[in-house]
Amino acid sequence: MRRILTGLAAAAMLAAGTAQAQNYPDQAITLVVPYGPGGASDLAGRALAETAREHIGQPVTVLNKPGAGGMTGAAFVSNAEPDGYTLLLARVGMALTPAVNPQSTVDWDAYTFLGELEASPMILAVKAGAPYDSVGDLVAAIEQNEGTMTYAASGATAIDGFTVQALLSDSGMDPLTAATLVPYKGGGALATALLGGHVDFLAISAGSLMPHIESGDMTPLMVFAPQRMDKLPEVPTAAELGYEQAGQITGWSALYGPKNLPEDVTAKWEEVLAKVADNETWLTLAERRGSISTVGQKNMAEYAKQQYELFHGLAQKFGYIQ
Amino acid sequence: MLNDILLALQAVATIENFLIMAAGIWGGVVIGAIPGMTGTMAVTLALPFTFYMQPVPSILLLVALYKGSTYGGSVSAILIKTPGTASAACTALDGYPLARQGKAGKALNMALYSSVIGDFFSNISLIFLAAPLAILALRVGPPEYFMLMVFALTTVAGVSGNSLLLGLVSACLGLLLATVGEDMYGSFRFAMTNEMQAGLAVAPVLIGLFALPELIKLIVFRNPPKTEPMKLGDNRVSGREIRASLKSILRGSTIGVVLGAIPGIGPASAAFFSYGEAQRTSKTPANFGKGELEGIAASESANNGACGATMIPLLALGVPGDVITGVMLGAFMIQGLTPGPLLFQTNMHEIYMLFIGMMVSSVLLFGAGKITMRAFSYVAEIPPTLLTSVVLLLCLFGIYSISNSMFDVTVLLALGVLGFAMFLLDIPAAPFLIAFILGPMIEENMRRALAISRGDASVFLSSPITWIFAALILFVIGITFRREVAKARQRKADRA
Numbered sequence: 001m002r003r004i005l006t007g008l009a010a011a012a013m014l015a016a017g018t019a020q021a022q023n024y025p026d027q028a029i030t031l032v033v034p035y036g037p038g039g040a041s042d043l044a045g046r047a048l049a050e051t052a053r054e055h056i057g058q059p060v061t062v063l064n065k066p067g068a069g070g071m072t073g074a075a076f077v078s079n080a081e082p083d084g085y086t087l088l089l090a091r092v093g094m095a096l097t098p099a100v101n102p103q104s105t106v107d108w109d110a111y112t113f114l115g116e117l118e119a120s121p122m123i124l125a126v127k128a129g130a131p132y133d134s135v136g137d138l139v140a141a142i143e144q145n146e147g148t149m150t151y152a153a154s155g156a157t158a159i160d161g162f163t164v165q166a167l168l169s170d171s172g173m174d175p176l177t178a179a180t181l182v183p184y185k186g187g188g189a190l191a192t193a194l195l196g197g198h199v200d201f202l203a204i205s206a207g208s209l210m211p212h213i214e215s216g217d218m219t220p221l222m223v224f225a226p227q228r229m230d231k232l233p234e235v236p237t238a239a240e241l242g243y244e245q246a247g248q249i250t251g252w253s254a255l256y257g258p259k260n261l262p263e264d265v266t267a268k269w270e271e272v273l274a275k276v277a278d279n280e281t282w283l284t285l286a287e288r289r290g291s292i293s294t295v296g297q298k299n300m301a302e303y304a305k306q307q308y309e310l311f312h313g314l315a316q317k318f319g320y321i322q
Numbered sequence: 323m324l325n326d327i328l329l330a331l332q333a334v335a336t337i338e339n340f341l342i343m344a345a346g347i348w349g350g351v352v353i354g355a356i357p358g359m360t361g362t363m364a365v366t367l368a369l370p371f372t373f374y375m376q377p378v379p380s381i382l383l384l385v386a387l388y389k390g391s392t393y394g395g396s397v398s399a400i401l402i403k404t405p406g407t408a409s410a411a412c413t414a415l416d417g418y419p420l421a422r423q424g425k426a427g428k429a430l431n432m433a434l435y436s437s438v439i440g441d442f443f444s445n446i447s448l449i450f451l452a453a454p455l456a457i458l459a460l461r462v463g464p465p466e467y468f469m470l471m472v473f474a475l476t477t478v479a480g481v482s483g484n485s486l487l488l489g490l491v492s493a494c495l496g497l498l499l500a501t502v503g504e505d506m507y508g509s510f511r512f513a514m515t516n517e518m519q520a521g522l523a524v525a526p527v528l529i530g531l532f533a534l535p536e537l538i539k540l541i542v543f544r545n546p547p548k549t550e551p552m553k554l555g556d557n558r559v560s561g562r563e564i565r566a567s568l569k570s571i572l573r574g575s576t577i578g579v580v581l582g583a584i585p586g587i588g589p590a591s592a593a594f595f596s597y598g599e600a601q602r603t604s605k606t607p608a609n610f611g612k613g614e615l616e617g618i619a620a621s622e623s624a625n626n627g628a629c630g631a632t633m634i635p636l637l638a639l640g641v642p643g644d645v646i647t648g649v650m651l652g653a654f655m656i657q658g659l660t661p662g663p664l665l666f667q668t669n670m671h672e673i674y675m676l677f678i679g680m681m682v683s684s685v686l687l688f689g690a691g692k693i694t695m696r697a698f699s700y701v702a703e704i705p706p707t708l709l710t711s712v713v714l715l716l717c718l719f720g721i722y723s724i725s726n727s728m729f730d731v732t733v734l735l736a737l738g739v740l741g742f743a744m745f746l747l748d749i750p751a752a753p754f755l756i757a758f759i760l761g762p763m764i765e766e767n768m769r770r771a772l773a774i775s776r777g778d779a780s781v782f783l784s785s786p787i788t789w790i791f792a793a794l795i796l797f798v799i800g801i802t803f804r805r806e807v808a809k810a811r812q813r814k815a816d817r818a
């Protein structure tokens with residue numbers, strides 16, 4: 001009798017297990033955005049949550065977990081139960097931080113890669129009326145001023161610090177001393193620093209700069225992206241201008257989950273992301289925040305590895321790690 | 323122009339818009355009044371709804387939530403000494419003693435009147451002075467910012483209570499705690515655990531320091547604080563009292579508008595600044611902190627004044643000054659509107675609609691405040707033992723819900739114990755909080771200024787704005803020093 005009962009219980013559990021797996025998702029999904037509300041990553045996360053909800057049949061709630069350059073939120077997801085109910089809106093920082101900081105709390109591959117979402121170009125800009133018409137002019141001025149020119153960035157080893165340092169390194173200067181870094185928090189504060197003339201130049205995400213470029217208060221000199229931006233057809237990319245390292249840097253977002261997500265969860269999201277790729281709302285929202293939707297265009301695991309290796313190499317070259 | 327305004331009025335004056343704003347304001351007041359729930363949370367939660375709304379109503383909803391929650395913070399600050407938001411911390415200093423004297427209604431009314439007046443002022447400034455204020459705001463670079471924040475820190479002298487020395491000790495503790503976490507160049511300080519790398523959040527520190535010690539006192543001393551029952555007839559703010567506080571309200575509104583227009587300063591710093599000024603110029607500075615209506619007026623007019631003014635850099639320049647306007651910028655972009663000078667050329671219709679809506683929201687704030695006040699004022703009649711447990715529960719859940727973090731709850735409890743210890747040693751809590759909030763801004767702007775000048779300290783006296791603040795700082799230090807010397811002499815004379 002006991003054996004039968006145990007058998008029954010086991011069978012029931014198995015059945016429940018499969019039933020649960022087939023039913024994914026049967027409750028709300030939490031999408032963790034590892035940065036504060038209102039920024040480019042938050043908007044991307046909320047746009048994904050809104051569009052994915054229609055296709056996955058459950059609410060997707062956005063949870064902002066900022067701190068430690070995005071690593072607080074990343075660690076939260078990486079350590080979460082791999083059941084598909086806690087996912088991460090990953091940014092380029094998830095590959096960059098472990099590459100430049102060996103003590104980083106989460107490695108670049110401590111996730112299940114569900115797919116790429118968007119490329120968000122970065123723009124090198126100066127204040128309107130500044131005496132530089134091209135990147136060449138700016139680089140020459142930086143060289144002449146021997147380190148006294150200033151640029152705003154989130155931090156030395158943040159993506160918007162690396163854009164400038166890669167450019168300096170490509171131009172044959174010491175990336176750490178050729179210009180002075182002035183740290184600011186968030187796209188709004190960074191843009192204000194240039195607008196107020198408190199720094200000389202910056203190279204940050206397009207979303208924070210486009211309004212000021214369109215109003216004529218800033219001059220774009222170069223774009224960090226695989227191709228030119230539709231909105232700025234006459235501004236060259238870093239690769240076009242022959243900047244080898246700078247040409248490889250761009251911003252991106254992707255959808256990650258904790259390592260070892262069950263197959264039905266990854267399959268479900270593959271299906272959902274395929275639908276998101278042509279979703280009107282998703283595409284218009286992406287365009288409005290200055291991004292290019294790249295859903296389903298790349299093998300994310302491979303791309304994340306490439307990105308990690310790129311930044312690891314740069315960090316070694318710049319002298320951040322041995 | 324008049325035709326355009328009438329067209330905009332027609333477009334914005336719909337029942338739907340009215341309901342959206344009323345719901346936003348009221349929701350904001352309630353959320354702001356609940357300890358641990360903040361305006362940022364309200365605005366962030368409402369953001370996805372705006373994806374499906376028309377551009378102007380969606381912005382109005384967010385603005386309404388922001389204004390409502392900034393006022394709402396004062397309700398719990400007065401009734402249970404638990405400022406719902408950091409900007410209401412100074413309101414608690416005078417509001418809670420008044421509530422204990424049975425004058426909760428009076429305090430709440432004063433808070434509402436000053437909030438609405440401050441709010442009205444900031445709307446008017448947004449409409450008529452946006453361009454010049456925005457230009458002024460851009461002038462404020464790291465050195466100017468640093469001097470301004472140091473001046474705001476001198477408020478500490480005013481809120482130190484009996485002993486300036488103990489006030490300074492408290493402020494130093496606050497500055498020290500503000501250094502926890504990752505600094506602006508990426509090095510970690512006092513980061514003993516992973517959670518500490520992100521630093522301590524404002525909400526748990528604020529509530530831990532203000533609300534929890536009150537609860538611990540109740541448990542330790544076993545005698546509930548004697549609270550006078552609310553006296554009928556003493557709920558009104560008399561015309562004489564309004565007149566007495568009018569100077570502080572007007573000055574607070576101006577301080578709020580100017581500081582709010584500078585990106586990154588925000589309502590909390592404006593409220594500290596205004597409270598300090600009101601006390602410094604008062605004929606009875608000793609009454610501050612013991613139930614002075616003027617203190618409430620100064621603090622509340624400034625925080626709501628700053629609230630609308632944070633829209634100035636957003637609309638005129640397209641730069642968000644804080645997290646809330648950051649979320650609003652996101653909402654604008656989602657709607658296909660780009661804030662900035664271009665908006666005033668291409669979307670004047672929407673701008674007029676927005677302005678009209680904001681004026682209406684001031685009126686709604688008054689109505690929502692009156693209704694909520696009546697509901698909340700019964701809180702003062704709940705037996706303390708019962709109230710204590712509910713407040714503690716709300717604090718714990720509220721703080722946990724901000725970022726689903728048990729670490730925040732630990733911070734809350736630890737600060738509660740620290741706050742109680744400070745009470746036993748007679749160390750005031752307000753300087754601690756002010757220093758904790760201003761500390762990071764002071765440090766970051768000092769380091770930015772020195773980075774730009776490559777270590778040359780003369781950068782702090784490099785522009786007229788910095789000279790003005792340097793003079794003000796010296797002036798305040800001089801006055802404080804003189805007052806302390808006079809006090810010491812008085813004590814000597816008393817002993818003799």
